[in-house]
Amino acid sequence: MVGTIPGVVLAATVLVTLAAYFHFRSDRPAKSFADGGTASATIGLTGTEKPTGILRWFTTVDHKDIGLLYILFGTVAALWGMTDAMMMRSELLVPESAIWNVETYNAVFTTHGLTMLFFFVTPVFTGIANYVLPLLLGADDLAFPRINAIAFWLLPPSLVMVRGGLITDIVGMVVGVLPVDVTVFEALEPVAMGWTMYAPLSVEMVNPQISVALLGLHLSGVATTMAAINFIVTIFTERPDDLGWDKLDIFSWNMLVTSGLILLAFPLLGSTLIMLLLDRNFGTTFFAVEGGGPMLWQHLFWFFGHPEVYILVLPAFGLISLILPKFCGRRLFGFRFIVYSTIAIGILSFGVWAHHMFATGMDPRLRASFMAVSLAIAIPSAIKEFNWIATMWNGNLKLTAPLICIIGGMSTFVIGGITGVFLASVPVDLVLHDTHYVVGHFHLIVVGIIPLAMIAASYYWFPLITGRMYNQRLARIQALILIVGAFITFIPLLILGYMGMPRRYGVYPAEFITLNQVASVGAFILGASVILWVVNMIQSARAGPIVRDADVWDLxxxxxxxxxxxxxxxxxxxxxxxxxxxxxxxxxxxxxxxxxxxxxxxxxxxxxxxxxxxxxxxxxxxxxxxxxxxxxx
Structure with missing residues (x-):
């Protein structure tokens, strides 16, 4: 019960804030919205009813403003999660525990995974879709602008709840130098259960912050589901009459399938988190060891977890399919096959979850079935890669920063995808499952094609969003550094996995030191490239050349x-x-x-x-x- 008190306080704070928000909005002039607001001939033409300054951002329901808020929030979360990664790679420079103790390493390992998966990738793609999807559809806004705003404002408190243990730990250390009582800051310890939250460890650990973090994850799932519903309704109902399904752009298709996956996967995660909260605080036995609870947790978590992988990557596929032809001087090759492959991935993604559990001793007949589907799901992804290459073939390539990012993303996806095919084979997985090979495979996707697609989109639409152009030479350099950094970081991890180095540990045998140091250097290169991107974006938004011709890319x-x-x-x-x-x-x-x-x-x-x-x-x-x-x- 103690663990629920901080979460209840935070939840009450969120509810009071939302109530005050809607009370404030009820006193504002009416405005035309797609979700049933009152139309006005004057308001909306002049935009004078909008407040200025920071108040605008707290009260906006405009899809472009909310899109920028999502992108800013996701970027901040990414930098926070990247800091966790740098802390881990710093510790892995040497075999022994020299910089961080074991508890700190486990804590940053946990928050790194949760932050990047739930608060970086999905919010950034949601922000991009918020901004450009109505414009691509020819719609005035998303179907439910107010729900859109609510979905975003649920995320900041969710992030604070998930990372609260580290926050209070840092604040306690700072305040500890003063002559004050710091007991309140010691109540919530950093969460160190691992980002997969496996039972029985997550049930038995005595740390109230775990319950707070679970509530935060549940709240973020609610926000993500609300956004997905909004996208689905918008794509179905807000298109003009002349925009049929055959004319729908490829990014909207990918966001539609992604939103469908969210609608099916996240409610299950929410239910699973509630069951874990009940086990921790009210004595239920959903995940009791005696009843096979640890296996039940893995089945429930990975039934969400593997569709989540495609929830993360399908928007990146859509962005690449949309942007790539613009710099090849030709149409996207095999448009319909790419759409069909996207739908196929969405369907098959719910039939492969148990390949994360090959080493748990499940029935061999089940393992064989999941192995077959896991191998089959690589085919739609291969179709996409083939069509992207065919689009570039004999094209008039313009080696701009967006195209460099896309080519780099395609390259990392080939290696990350093929290594995943190896892991889909039961005999190979039994050998490599608990090694750094899995880390290298996964991160070549989530630190390869996903951020490269995001950055390509930021470079492509930056003139449209800001009305200014960025430093293109610096952008090309940054893209190349990011690609090189990704390979230097994660190729050694694949080799370390082959050599047998276990994952999730902050200490390791001395024979692995050289490749670990190479990987850490690559991580610092990645960090430098991200800093270059941030500097370029901020400086260009402030003082970049003003765009006078809308045809920036000679489209x-x-x-x-x-x-x-x-x-x-x-x-x-x-x-x-x-x-x-x-x-x-x-x-x-x-x-x-x-x-x-x-x-x-x-x-x-x-x-x-x-x-x-x-x-x-x-x-x-x-x-x-x-x-x-x-x-x-």
């Missing part, structure tokens, strides 16, 4: 000037420089965009201006005879 030459860039061009023609006013209002220093029609989507603007045929003619120029856009055929 009109190849007929790939898609809807979001058409929206941007219309803003430029109206004397607006881009939606950077939101950044400027927060004091970052970006440019003013004039404020007219700042919150009006393409569909609503077309209705108001009554341009009708003219706009449709311009859009039809980028469509092929079978209805697909040139960029996604």
């Amino acid at each position: 009109k030459e190849t007929g790939q000037f898609t809807r979001e860039w058409q929206w941007f061009e219309e803003r430029l023609e109206q004397g607006q420089v881009g939606p950077a006013r939101a950044i400027d209002d927060a004091g970052v220093g970006a440019i003013d965009d004039g404020g007219v029609d700042a919150d009006v989507g393409p569909k609503e603007r077309a209705d108001r201006e009554d341009t009708g045929d003219g706009q449709n003619e311009r859009r039809s120029e980028t469509e092929t005879d079978d209805g697909e856009t040139d960029s996604e055929s």
